[in-house]
Amino acid sequence: MAIAKNEQKSGERELNYMAGFGNEFQSEALVGALPVGQNNPQVxxxxxxxxxxxxxxxxxxxxxxxxxWLYRIRPSVTSARFVPSARINPERFGTHSEQDEVECNQLRWRPMPLPEHTTDFVSGLQTICGAGSPERKEGYAIHMYSANTSMQDSSFSDADGDMLIVPEQGVLRITTEFGILEVPPGEVCVVQCGIRFSVALPDGVARGYILEVFGSHFTLPDLGPVGANGLAAARDFQTPEAWYEDREVDFVVMHKLGGRVFESVQPFSPFNVAAWHGNYAPCKYDLAKFCPVNTVSFDHADPSIFTVLTCPSPWPGGVTADFVVFPPRWTVAEHSFRPPYFHRNVMSEFMGLIRGTYEAKQDGFLPGGASLHVCMTPHGPDTATFESGTTKDSHKPERLPADTLAFMFEVNYIPRVKKSALESNYLDKSYQECWAGLKSHFANSEGAGSNGKLTH
Structure with a gap:
C-alpha cells in the first residue's frame, strides 16, 4: 500500500497523489466510505x-x-441509450485501419495550429495512423490533439484500450472517476481502458500526442542486466486521491468502442466516486525523473535503453508498443558517431518533440510536429547532423541541451495512415530533401579514409 503523496496547487483546489506504479491503492474522499472487510456489503x-x-x-x-472497486453516489448504468456521436468526425478521428493507406515513404508533419473555432479535447482529436483491431484487442492507434476550450458537462472513455497522453503545449487538468490529474508538458499520463474522464485547459489552449493500445496495458519494462534501478522508477508514478462531485446535470457520456464513438446522456456527473480501492487506476509521470543509462565507452546504443513504458503483445517476448523518451543527458562515446545511426527497423517509429531540438534532426522537426518511419523504411540523421557528427572531437563529452525533450512511439504492427493525415496541409512534402546532401565519401584501401576517417 503506497502512503507517500505529492501535493501541488491547481486553481483553488490542492491535488494530492499516491506514489507507485500498479500498486494496490485505497482512497476515500469521505472518511469511512470504504467498506471494511468486504467489497460489496448489502448496504x-x-x-x-x-x-x-x-x-x-x-x-x-x-x-x-x-x-x-468504486463506491459511487449513483451507478454508471443509469443513462439513456447510446447512439453514434455527432460530435466526432469519423474521417478525422477513429480506428478503421482497413480503410486507411499503407505508406512506405518517410513522413513528417509540421505542427498543427491551434484551432480557430471552439474545440475541446475530444473534438480536437485527429488520428494519424494505426494497425490491428480493437475488436480483436490487438494493435494500436496514434492520435494528436489540439484544443482551445475545456470540456463542459461531458466525458470520454475508451473501451478499445489504454490512452497514453503526451502534452506538448498547455496544461491538461484531467478529471477522472478516480480523482484529478494535472499534467503539464514534460509529464505524461495513462488513462486505462473504460475509465471516464474530462479534460479542462487551465492555460486556455493545449496540443499534444496520444498512443492508444488495444487489449493489453502499459507496464514498466524489465531491467535485466541493468539491475534493480534506472530508467523510470515505480515510485515516481502518481495516482490521484479520490475526489467526487454530487451534481445533477444533463451530462454527455462519450464512449469509444470498436473504433467508433457513441454517446449517451445521464442526469448526473459520472465523477461521483466517494471512495475506491484496487490496482486499476489512472496515473501520471514526470519525464524529468527518468534516469537514463547510456554507453560510457564506444558506439551509440539502441533506443530501447530509453523505454519508459511498454505494452506487451499477445505472443511471448513481443511488444505491441514501447514509449521511449530522449531526455537531456551526457554523451561520452569515444571514436564513435554519437547521433542516432542510419537504420531500418522491423518496428515502426512515430516521433514527436515536446520542446527544443532533436539531436538527429536539427532543422524541420519542430515541437508539436511528428515523423513516421514505417517497418524497414530507411531513416537516420539529416545531412547537417551527419557532417557535424563525423568531424567533431569525439574525445570530448557533450551535454545535450537541457531544454530539449523528444519521444518515440515504437510500434510492432505495420501502420496504416489516415487519409486525412496524408492529405493534411501540414504534411512536409519536402522531408526527403533533408538527406539529399549525403554524398559518397568512399575511398579505396590505398586512399585517405580507409582508417575510418571521412574524406571531405
Missing part, C-alpha cells in the same frame, strides 16, 4: 453503490489481474 457506507471496474479477465493470474 455500503453512506448508502453508496458498489461498482467493480475490471481491466483484465477474471481468470488472469493474480500478478496480472487488474481491477478496482
Amino acid at each position: 455500503c457506507p453512506y448508502n453508496l453503490y458498489a461498482e467493480q471496474l475490471s481491466g483484465t479477465s477474471f481468470t488472469m493470474p493474480r500478478r496480472q489481474n487488474m481491477r478496482s
Whole structure:
C-alpha cells in the first residue's frame, strides 16, 4: 500500500497523489466510505453503490489481474441509450485501419495550429495512423490533439484500450472517476481502458500526442542486466486521491468502442466516486525523473535503453508498443558517431518533440510536429547532423541541451495512415530533401579514409 503523496496547487483546489506504479491503492474522499472487510456489503457506507471496474479477465493470474472497486453516489448504468456521436468526425478521428493507406515513404508533419473555432479535447482529436483491431484487442492507434476550450458537462472513455497522453503545449487538468490529474508538458499520463474522464485547459489552449493500445496495458519494462534501478522508477508514478462531485446535470457520456464513438446522456456527473480501492487506476509521470543509462565507452546504443513504458503483445517476448523518451543527458562515446545511426527497423517509429531540438534532426522537426518511419523504411540523421557528427572531437563529452525533450512511439504492427493525415496541409512534402546532401565519401584501401576517417 503506497502512503507517500505529492501535493501541488491547481486553481483553488490542492491535488494530492499516491506514489507507485500498479500498486494496490485505497482512497476515500469521505472518511469511512470504504467498506471494511468486504467489497460489496448489502448496504455500503453512506448508502453508496458498489461498482467493480475490471481491466483484465477474471481468470488472469493474480500478478496480472487488474481491477478496482468504486463506491459511487449513483451507478454508471443509469443513462439513456447510446447512439453514434455527432460530435466526432469519423474521417478525422477513429480506428478503421482497413480503410486507411499503407505508406512506405518517410513522413513528417509540421505542427498543427491551434484551432480557430471552439474545440475541446475530444473534438480536437485527429488520428494519424494505426494497425490491428480493437475488436480483436490487438494493435494500436496514434492520435494528436489540439484544443482551445475545456470540456463542459461531458466525458470520454475508451473501451478499445489504454490512452497514453503526451502534452506538448498547455496544461491538461484531467478529471477522472478516480480523482484529478494535472499534467503539464514534460509529464505524461495513462488513462486505462473504460475509465471516464474530462479534460479542462487551465492555460486556455493545449496540443499534444496520444498512443492508444488495444487489449493489453502499459507496464514498466524489465531491467535485466541493468539491475534493480534506472530508467523510470515505480515510485515516481502518481495516482490521484479520490475526489467526487454530487451534481445533477444533463451530462454527455462519450464512449469509444470498436473504433467508433457513441454517446449517451445521464442526469448526473459520472465523477461521483466517494471512495475506491484496487490496482486499476489512472496515473501520471514526470519525464524529468527518468534516469537514463547510456554507453560510457564506444558506439551509440539502441533506443530501447530509453523505454519508459511498454505494452506487451499477445505472443511471448513481443511488444505491441514501447514509449521511449530522449531526455537531456551526457554523451561520452569515444571514436564513435554519437547521433542516432542510419537504420531500418522491423518496428515502426512515430516521433514527436515536446520542446527544443532533436539531436538527429536539427532543422524541420519542430515541437508539436511528428515523423513516421514505417517497418524497414530507411531513416537516420539529416545531412547537417551527419557532417557535424563525423568531424567533431569525439574525445570530448557533450551535454545535450537541457531544454530539449523528444519521444518515440515504437510500434510492432505495420501502420496504416489516415487519409486525412496524408492529405493534411501540414504534411512536409519536402522531408526527403533533408538527406539529399549525403554524398559518397568512399575511398579505396590505398586512399585517405580507409582508417575510418571521412574524406571531405
